[in-house]
Structures are given as structure tokens and as C-alpha cells.
Amino acid sequence: MNTSTSVTKRGLSLVAVAIAALALVGCAPAVTAPVTPTASDVWIKAVPELMDGMAMTGVFMTLENPTDEDIELVGATNTTEGLTEKPLETHEVVKNAAGEMVMQETEGGIVIPAQGSVTLKPGGYHVMYWDLLKPIPVGSTVTLTLEFSNGTTLDVEAVAREIANANETYDPEADAEGSTEMNH
Incomplete structure (x- = not known):
């Protein structure tokens, strides 16, 4: 056998091995990135002026989860410069043993059910802003x-x-005891 034929056969063998390896990789299960829930109708309760001890507000929205597993909203970070230095929290309003409506931090976050949605609204789930450093006028973002x-x-x-x-x-x-009473 001549040398050039041997080199050609070896080259073709390497190409065949590479094609087979690529075919096997194509059969391997694809690694998919986690899916991010979507948010719609996102709004915040306006705070036109800061009052003593009342520099807080809530953010509300509808969250949708297109996956087959529950996903929790576990937290949030303010990205508006100069608005607050405190971490944001997920909260809910519930009835306490005395029948009063109280606000408390959610344990484990807010569940967005698989293939479903959850609405954050006044008197229910919300993202809480504490210790605002400046007002949030109506229409601002x-x-x-x-x-x-x-x-x-x-x-x-x-x-x-x-x-x-x-x-x-x-x-x-009430906040010192772990929840905050809400009077309407």
C-alpha cells in the first residue's frame, strides 16, 4: 500500500470518528437554562410625601410561571438610585388569631404555581419597600x-x-413581634 493511500484512509477514519462523536453529542439530552417567570401590570403604591414613620410602600403585579414546577419569588432588590438602603422583602397580609389583618414576611417566598400565575395586590401578597429616602409621586417609575x-x-x-x-x-x-397590623 502506498503512503498517500494510507494517510488518506487514516484521515477518512478520523473524519468518520468525528462525525460519530458529533452524532452522539446530538443525541445527548440538552442542558436547558432555568426559565424566568414573567411579570405584567407591575405597579407601586405612590408615596407623594414622606411622613414620620410611614416611609414604606408595596409593589404589586401578576407573575406567570410557564414551567411544570412551582417557582417562588424569594426576594427583590431595589435598583432605583437613592430610593432606599433597606433590602426589599416579600410580604403577605393574613388574619391573625384575634381576627385582625396583619402584614408579615412570607416564609419561603411567594409560590407561583406550575403552569399558573399569582397576583400580588393590596391586602395580599406584595414586595415591601422600607425606609424610603424620597417620595414616589404618582406616574413616576x-x-x-x-x-x-x-x-x-x-x-x-x-x-x-x-x-x-x-x-x-x-x-x-406589632412589627416588633414579627408582623405589622394594618388598619384600613
């Missing part, structure tokens, strides 16, 4: 990053709205 249990994040813009029936007061003594 606040930006934040939502953090999910599957390791994904989502940047959202919340438009400030005025809501007439959300003039709740907060009881600082």
Missing part, C-alpha cells in the same frame, strides 16, 4: 430586580399609582 427560587432574576419597572382605599396605618409594636 421605580425599578427593581425580582429574584426567584430557580436562580433566575427579572428586572421590572413599576409605575406609581394612587389608590384611594389603601390608607392603612402600621402598628410599630
